[in-house]
Amino acid sequence: MMIKSLLNGRLWKFDPGKPLTLCRFYGGGKMKFINRQITVIAWVMLLGAITLTADRQIDPVLWQKALKIHERALVVDTHVDTPMYILGEKTDLGRPGNPNDVDFVRMKEGGLDAVFFAVFVSNRLDKKQPSKNALDMIDEVYLQIENNPGLAELAVSPGDMEHIHQKGKRAILLGLENGGPLEGNLRLLRNYYRLGVRYITLTHSAHNDICDSCSGGTAKWNGLSPFGKTLVQEMNRLGMLIDVSHISDRAFWDVLSVSKAPVFASHSCVRSLCDVSRNMSDKMIKALAKKGGVIQINFFSAFLDEDYRKRSALVDKEIAPQRKLLREKYKNDRNEYWNRSIALWKKHAPEPPSIDRLIDHIDYVVKLVGVDYVGLGSDYDGASSYPGGLADVTGYPLITYHLLKRGYEEKDIIKILGGNFLRFFRQAEGVSRQLKSASNTMQE
Numbered sequence: 001m002m003i004k005s006l007l008n009g010r011l012w013k014f015d016p017g018k019p020l021t022l023c024r025f026y027g028g029g030k031m032k033f034i035n036r037q038i039t040v041i042a043w044v045m046l047l048g049a050i051t052l053t054a055d056r057q058i059d060p061v062l063w064q065k066a067l068k069i070h071e072r073a074l075v076v077d078t079h080v081d082t083p084m085y086i087l088g089e090k091t092d093l094g095r096p097g098n099p100n101d102v103d104f105v106r107m108k109e110g111g112l113d114a115v116f117f118a119v120f121v122s123n124r125l126d127k128k129q130p131s132k133n134a135l136d137m138i139d140e141v142y143l144q145i146e147n148n149p150g151l152a153e154l155a156v157s158p159g160d161m162e163h164i165h166q167k168g169k170r171a172i173l174l175g176l177e178n179g180g181p182l183e184g185n186l187r188l189l190r191n192y193y194r195l196g197v198r199y200i201t202l203t204h205s206a207h208n209d210i211c212d213s214c215s216g217g218t219a220k221w222n223g224l225s226p227f228g229k230t231l232v233q234e235m236n237r238l239g240m241l242i243d244v245s246h247i248s249d250r251a252f253w254d255v256l257s258v259s260k261a262p263v264f265a266s267h268s269c270v271r272s273l274c275d276v277s278r279n280m281s282d283k284m285i286k287a288l289a290k291k292g293g294v295i296q297i298n299f300f301s302a303f304l305d306e307d308y309r310k311r312s313a314l315v316d317k318e319i320a321p322q323r324k325l326l327r328e329k330y331k332n333d334r335n336e337y338w339n340r341s342i343a344l345w346k347k348h349a350p351e352p353p354s355i356d357r358l359i360d361h362i363d364y365v366v367k368l369v370g371v372d373y374v375g376l377g378s379d380y381d382g383a384s385s386y387p388g389g390l391a392d393v394t395g396y397p398l399i400t401y402h403l404l405k406r407g408y409e410e411k412d413i414i415k416i417l418g419g420n421f422l423r424f425f426r427q428a429e430g431v432s433r434q435l436k437s438a439s440n441t442m443q444e
């Protein structure tokens, strides 16, 4: 079924000497051709055969096998920033042609079955009314799902994700990126849970009242704050997943010692392969895995590839004055600033790394701790560059193909694509059930 829909949704057309051409069918059998600058030049006919012409060989037999595995898997992405993108824009995620990285139509084309929409509230910019901003974004996600009942449904549990997948729809889950919108109040935490929010990234790029950030400068708490410790306990009791992406190393170790449930990194990579504080050290990955957690690999080129990171730092320096002007000009319109800033970046951006870099990070974690503790958290709609072929959410089958090419077996690929995350989610739910049955008391 997925192969059919993949092929219906996305035909890779052969045109020698030209960049890969995607051909999409829209309602009523109309066809529209979109040229994409992708280094792979491939050929997929209606029957799915591919040949190569350029620098990368795509093996048609392996590609067919990859599509079959991709169809069987429940493919999960634990972090996209789409709510930030759609708020204030006239967007319908159920229609084709959106300029962002993620919508329900392209999720289907890429065989992405379940996604966490991160409700991102900046702890630098949204100090005045963080809960209002978060609730507005949650409302927008609900509206998008309500307007597209045939395409997507809200999921709040691993069971929901599986049922919605079986129906052939996209499962949409909610996560809160930065605990600022809790405003230090556990009643708000419980209300977010009731609305369907199932994870909280404890902080973002600045320290907050929960813990220190990995990019916040001099530590404020040296890890988790007293409120942060109470929060982690209440999250455990509720079955709310704890996301350690963005938090400082010391906060990570505090979380690990306080949390009764396994925790996860919704969108982080391996520090040994790309040395940035947002990525996790080997020691952290080992401890995370030992507790039953998962590291969901981020697709952002600058977290995957050292060389890209250095080149993009130079570009950042070069365009800093223009960015400053934009910031001043659009200081009252964050969306407009964001869009223009991205457009400016794209004009100067260095060539992204190949998809092999992403597979390297997955492979590294597998060799370090085994195949049960790694998955995918793309950061689509939140990052400025992704590896070749992964420019948007339609590229997922390429990951399956490249895992297969590296020698991964089907059962392990299915774990990486989503099985590991589902196992972890269930484990956290189990801890919640135990805590709830052991005591009725909740944190004040």
Ligand SMILES: [Zn+2]
Pocket (backbone or CB within 6 Å): 177, 246, 267, 382
């Ligand atoms: Zn993030």
